[in-house]
Amino acid sequence: MFRLGIALAIALLGALALAQTRRYNVGREATPDEIRARDISVSPGGSGLPPGRGTPKEGRLVYQTKCSSCHGDRGQGSQYYPALAGGRGTLATDKPLLTVGSYWPYSTTVWDYIHRTMPYQEPGTLTADETYCVTAYILYLNEIIRQDQEMNEKTLPTVRMPNRDGFVPDARPDVKSKSKKR
Numbered sequence: 001m002f003r004l005g006i007a008l009a010i011a012l013l014g015a016l017a018l019a020q021t022r023r024y025n026v027g028r029e030a031t032p033d034e035i036r037a038r039d040i041s042v043s044p045g046g047s048g049l050p051p052g053r054g055t056p057k058e059g060r061l062v063y064q065t066k067c068s069s070c071h072g073d074r075g076q077g078s079q080y081y082p083a084l085a086g087g088r089g090t091l092a093t094d095k096p097l098l099t100v101g102s103y104w105p106y107s108t109t110v111w112d113y114i115h116r117t118m119p120y121q122e123p124g125t126l127t128a129d130e131t132y133c134v135t136a137y138i139l140y141l142n143e144i145i146r147q148d149q150e151m152n153e154k155t156l157p158t159v160r161m162p163n164r165d166g167f168v169p170d171a172r173p174d175v176k177s178k179s180k181k182r
Contacts, residue, residue: 006041042112046157049108052128053152056145059137062130066119075099075141081120085141088162101142105167107151107159111135132156 018029042048054062064073070081077083087097096102100110115131117123126134136151145151145159 006039010035010039040116042108042115044106044108044157046108046153049111049153049156050128051153052132053150054129054131054133054136055150056133056136056140056147059133059135059140062126062133063137066126066130067134070120075138084138088142091163091166099142100138101144101162103163103166105161105164107135107139107144107156107161110138111151111156114138 014030014035017027020027040048070078071084072078075083075085083097083099085099085101087099087102090097090102104110111131114134115124115126115128118126118134132151135156136145136149139145139151139159140147140149142162144161149155151159
């Protein structure tokens, strides 16, 4: 359902762009291959994840090189950038610490966010392997996976996040039955 919604939005935007192209006689219609190349949606269940792999051990080096200047050596955050690790058990307190380990419900969403938006100064420049490595390292920092555990397009969706059940369930009947399967 999620990917269908994205596909519909892409189709509507494409139709609008085509109308503007014809109106102003500029540009051209995107080819199906160009549209597929930009469809980088990743669902909570893992559909859309590209092939790749990484372990926390490998991820530590990528993280130190590309992430630690903002998020700290161990994911503790800084004055200007959020913490990525810690905070478990703080959501119901007066000072909740929203981190990957305390708040995020799906490991695939972590991967997708990192892949699209990080590093901050050069968003979207991490390869799929680098993204799996960094995701694995952050999951390890939060004591969600072991240091030797490999994350890839098959294993990442199987990671059960600590706050997986901490969100209000979606009452739509077409979603409710699917969310139980995850």
